[in-house]
Amino acid sequence: MTEQTTQRPPGLRERKKLKAMRHIQQVALDLFDRDGYAHVTIERMAAEAEVSPSSIYRYFGTKEMVVLWDEYDPIMLQAFDDRLRAKDPISALRDVLTEVVTTAMFEQDEEFLRRRMSYAMEEPSIRAAMSRQADETAVDLRRTIAKHTGRDPDGLELRVVTVALIAAFMEAIAYWHETGFRDPLQDIVAGALDVIERGLRVS
Amino acid sequence: MTEQTTQRPPGLRERKKLKAMRHIQQVALDLFDRDGYAHVTIERMAAEAEVSPSSIYRYFGTKEMVVLWDEYDPIMLQAFDDRLRAKDPISALRDVLTEVVTTAMFEQDEEFLRRRMSYAMEEPSIRAAMSRQADETAVDLRRTIAKHTGRDPDGLELRVVTVALIAAFMEAIAYWHETGFRDPLQDIVAGALDVIERGLRVS
DNA sequence: CCGGGAACTGCGAGCTACTCTCAGTTGACC
DNA sequence: GGTCAACTGAGAGTAGCTCGCAGTTCCCGG
Structure with missing residues (x-):
């Protein structure tokens, strides 16, 4: 996707990040199922996944990308x-x-x-x-x-x-x-x- | 577009509305040219076109539709x-x-x-x-x-x-x-x- | 093994797109 | 011309998203 893929063996940092992203996505979908996409705020997703809202924005950029990523x-x-x-x-x-x-x-x-x-x-x-x-x-x-x-x-x-x-x-x-x-x-x-x-x- | 078109001769009300929409679109594009799309707020568009922000939302729904409409x-x-x-x-x-x-x-x-x-x-x-x-x-x-x-x-x-x-x-x-x-x-x-x-x- | 630097995290403040409600006004229709 | 519906503007509120900062965690060369 236009972006340069760092072709280096993934370190601990990257693995943690990927794991966190998958976890957030999982948690988010569960919340969506319960309350509907529109009624789940980033803040609630963050609280439920035990990360800060900032991190979710850094990871995914937008709320939509939490689903699409x-x-x-x-x-x-x-x-x-x-x-x-x-x-x-x-x-x-x-x-x-x-x-x-x-x-x-x-x-x-x-x-x-x-x-x-x-x-x-x-x-x-x-x-x-x-x-x-x-x-x-x-x-x-x-x-x-x-x-x-x-x-x-x-x-x-x-x-x-x-x-x-x-x-x-x-x-x-x-x-x-x-x-x-x-x-x-x-x-x-x-x-x-x-x-x-x-x-x-x-x- | 999915919506029922009222097939009645357009009254004064509708003509005013269309005129206002065209005017807002015109004004908005001029502002975009000057300051860039992202830096022009709905509020400034409204002030410049001499309508209320509420009206712009009622007319176009979203900021993007001001351009697309x-x-x-x-x-x-x-x-x-x-x-x-x-x-x-x-x-x-x-x-x-x-x-x-x-x-x-x-x-x-x-x-x-x-x-x-x-x-x-x-x-x-x-x-x-x-x-x-x-x-x-x-x-x-x-x-x-x-x-x-x-x-x-x-x-x-x-x-x-x-x-x-x-x-x-x-x-x-x-x-x-x-x-x-x-x-x-x-x-x-x-x-x-x-x-x-x-x-x-x-x- | 360790120390410096880079990258990442959380926090807080702030902006703005967008929604909703309500009171006041204006055009439609008889 | 009067009544009613539709439209307008004002204000308050929500939430997505950005930015800058301070503290922490990992990376890596020595």
């Missing part, structure tokens, strides 16, 4: 970059979005992911923050594609292709949520990408 | 609905987005539109609000399409098609802005929709 993004970008050597961009992205992401997500805790996504879809402010994040991801994505294929990273075509794919991915998540998480996310994502890839024959 | 949205939906009787959804949307919208927009004041779009693209919070608006438009859009074609309004395919088209449209605006408004918006929008319609042959 996770550790997948750099993993996904890396996986995409790797596959780009052997495959064309679309196939690589399909693979990453359908396989890598979903399996990486589910490794941790599928139920937890569903809870987070429910809030992300139902709370407009969180949804907006997610769009914003997606925009940044889209920029990284097309830079990476441009690097590997020599295409113009700022050309209209590449830009449109990228945002369309990201939008399809996000809509797949929305669909997953609205159908009560009935079908596997992988299948829905695959279906959504199919629609984009084959072009629009709707009538 | 305009009168095109219902016009666009109506135009789309009309064309849908004679054409397939994609062509109708192409027509509306490329012709109707751009001409309707330019009728008023192209320079003013550019200034608004500059803030919409450069201020992250405004951009997020714009995504949110686009989401709502997408819902209206696919409901309208479903009504005319009998397709499932909540099916994955229609959903993905719609958000992809909207995303392409927004990216066209972003591209227009980043290239210094060099080429006509119509052409860029047309190009963006082409990319989506023909499907993804990038490699």
Whole structure:
């Protein structure tokens, strides 16, 4: 995510921070379930998680990011970059979005992911923050594609292709949520990408 | 936009309100130009426009909407609905987005539109609000399409098609802005929709 | 093993976007 | 022209978010 990943073995400091962040996120979601997102203040989250409000802002930046934050993004970008050597961009992205992401997500805790996504879809402010994040991801994505294929990273075509794919991915998540998480996310994502890839024959 | 449009000849009340909104928007943009979006408070806008802060919130809801608000949205939906009787959804949307919208927009004041779009693209919070608006438009859009074609309004395919088209449209605006408004918006929008319609042959 | 410096934490004060309520006013309609 | 609904402005209050400061904890070179 635009930011330089310090490629040094994580020390005690960083491990403590990550642990604290996961704990805060856990506690926050429990509070949201009880009282609703809007009625839980940062202050209460801080009290319940036994940290100071300042720390929550330092960790997450905004209240929305307490829900949205996770550790997948750099993993996904890396996986995409790797596959780009052997495959064309679309196939690589399909693979990453359908396989890598979903399996990486589910490794941790599928139920937890569903809870987070429910809030992300139902709370407009969180949804907006997610769009914003997606925009940044889209920029990284097309830079990476441009690097590997020599295409113009700022050309209209590449830009449109990228945002369309990201939008399809996000809509797949929305669909997953609205159908009560009935079908596997992988299948829905695959279906959504199919629609984009084959072009629009709707009538 | 989801809301019931009162189809009654606009009285003095409504005309005054619209006039006031346009005036506030004008004044606000001037202040933004001078001091930057973040440094202009609602209070200063209110003082400068000679209304109360309460009124600005009643009119626009949020600070971002002072920039984003305009009168095109219902016009666009109506135009789309009309064309849908004679054409397939994609062509109708192409027509509306490329012709109707751009001409309707330019009728008023192209320079003013550019200034608004500059803030919409450069201020992250405004951009997020714009995504949110686009989401709502997408819902209206696919409901309208479903009504005319009998397709499932909540099916994955229609959903993905719609958000992809909207995303392409927004990216066209972003591209227009980043290239210094060099080429006509119509052409860029047309190009963006082409990319989506023909499907993804990038490699 | 340790000492200096960097990074992180908690605290407090402060700003402003946004909400709600209430009293007063203005336009709509008969 | 009078009544009622809708709109306006004022004021108080909430909470997200920022900033600067003092104290603490970890990192790292010697």
